[in-house]
Amino acid sequence: MLKAIKNWIEVRIGLDELVRDQLTEYRIPRNINLFYSLGTVAIAAFSIQVLTGIVLLVYYVPHPDHAFKSVQGIMMDVPYGWLFRQVHAVGSNLLVIVVALHMLSVFFMKSYAKPREMTWLVGFAMLLLTLTFCLSGYLLPWSQLSYWATTIVTNMPTAFPYIGDYLTEFQRGSSQVSGATLGRFFALHVMLLPALLVMLLGIHLFLIRRIGISRPPFGPGGQERVEWTQFHHESYPDGMPFYPHYIAKEVFMIMVYLSAMFFIIAFLPTLFSPADANIPADPFKTPAHIKPEWYFLAPYQMLRVIPSKFLGITLQMIAITVLFFWPFLDRKEERNILKRPVLLGGFIGALLVWIGLTIWGNF
Amino acid sequence: MIARRGFLQIILAGLGLTALGSFLYPLLRYFSPTAGEGEAEKLIVDKREIPVGGSKDILFHGTPSIIINRPQKGFIVLSKVCTHLGCLIDYEKAKKRFLCPCHAGVFDLEGNVVSGPPPAPLPQFALKIEGDNLVIG
Known part of the structure; x- marks a missing residue:
């Protein structure tokens, strides 16, 4: 019976050929490392967010009078509601970590170099979308933490003269964070952002397969250079088969991700939800020591250190722009960052500053 | 002297931009907060x-x-x-x-x-x- 179904599909779409071309005969560099699997882990993590998000939608009510209660209801009354909500909440934080690690490893191995500049641009846009996802989702529980963290982040455009106030009101739908903000953040979170992310993901994967996966600059063959004057698909005839060899590594990394997630849910359930996350939003009282999510702590702390808000936010915009266009700014041929002490120093320095500001912002 | 093909391209581009604008403007207004409501109230x-x-x-x-x-x-x-x-x-x-x-x-x-x-x-x-x-x- 199964064979008949398979044959029915085979006749129509050539399944065997697809499997051969895309999996068993598709070869990748032998010196590829585990960091290359972070992209797949990010896709798995995003899929989990989509599935748990759909499940949560059944009981969540996007209204200021009901949002907090509905989330509490999911946690306390709905059978296994706590599980789906915890997977969604913890998963969002882990997704940011995975995407950030993926970007860092791509940067470290200079996989953004010609001809993969577009892949980097689309990937970077997806990182920004992921952060917007987290920001919009953070408001939805309508707790003190989510309300005031959103107030702080949406207030940032006011640093810009003339259009700043309008931009802030446009984001919020009102002068303060209100029901109008909740409505538009909800629509953004469950409709617009998923559609955009899926579209960008499609382009990202297309570019990876069309151009061919990059070879790590370390290990055997890492220093080989290909002159890129016209388009050709970069292939590795002597490489490792994608299936089953590399997929086994990717599955292993997804298991590591799931283990980390369920370890946090089981043993550190409040890691990403401090006390203010369990108090309903009060638009008339900012809690003491309010902080945004950990991944916004570095820019938040930067605004505390730099006395001018305009200067602080402008510096952050410049940093994001430089990173976005980095493949066009880095013109050196050498791909091994270990042979480029200035770039390596800058990379480690920037990372330490970011970690330092994040830790400092916690106090 | 503009060629017929070029003229048609300009007309089509103009129509396209007008159609886009007539969609984007209401969208922008739709998302802009209602200004001035209740501001005269004391x-x-x-x-x-x-x-x-x-x-x-x-x-x-x-x-x-x-x-x-x-x-x-x-x-x-x-x-x-x-x-x-x-x-x-x-x-x-x-x-x-x-x-x-x-x-x-x-x-x-x-x-x-x-x-x-x-x-x-x-x-x-x-x-x-x-x-x-x-x-x-």
Whole structure:
């Protein structure tokens, strides 16, 4: 019976050929490392967010009078509601970590170099979308933490003269964070952002397969250079088969991700939800020591250190722009960052500053 | 002399841009907050509710605000929204100042920045005293 179904599909779409071309005969560099699997882990993590998000939608009510209660209801009354909500909440934080690690490893191995500049641009846009996802989702529980963290982040455009106030009101739908903000953040979170992310993901994967996966600059063959004057698909005839060899590594990394997630849910359930996350939003009282999510702590702390808000936010915009266009700014041929002490120093320095500001912002 | 093909391309591009504009403008207006609603309204508060040195939190035109009865200087109405990142300032009666819990910005009772990162003073609202009433706005 199964064979008949398979044959029915085979006749129509050539399944065997697809499997051969895309999996068993598709070869990748032998010196590829585990960091290359972070992209797949990010896709798995995003899929989990989509599935748990759909499940949560059944009981969540996007209204200021009901949002907090509905989330509490999911946690306390709905059978296994706590599980789906915890997977969604913890998963969002882990997704940011995975995407950030993926970007860092791509940067470290200079996989953004010609001809993969577009892949980097689309990937970077997806990182920004992921952060917007987290920001919009953070408001939805309508707790003190989510309300005031959103107030702080949406207030940032006011640093810009003339259009700043309008931009802030446009984001919020009102002068303060209100029901109008909740409505538009909800629509953004469950409709617009998923559609955009899926579209960008499609382009990202297309570019990876069309151009061919990059070879790590370390290990055997890492220093080989290909002159890129016209388009050709970069292939590795002597490489490792994608299936089953590399997929086994990717599955292993997804298991590591799931283990980390369920370890946090089981043993550190409040890691990403401090006390203010369990108090309903009060638009008339900012809690003491309010902080945004950990991944916004570095820019938040930067605004505390730099006395001018305009200067602080402008510096952050410049940093994001430089990173976005980095493949066009880095013109050196050498791909091994270990042979480029200035770039390596800058990379480690920037990372330490970011970690330092994040830790400092916690106090 | 423009070729027929070029002319048609310009016409088509114009039509396309007009169609796009006629879709984008309503969309932009749809998402823009309704401005001016209720802004002409005044708020009346009984001044006997606020003793000297005391305060009262109010919501004025959608902005969380505070009325302070300053010793020797009388009433003042200020926005409670910190001009740095939008957190609500706390009135510290004993120290006669406002403190922002987010980045420790400090304002005096006139709303001027004393220390910290806020880039501008707290906005002040017009206030009139009519008998026992404070008329705000």
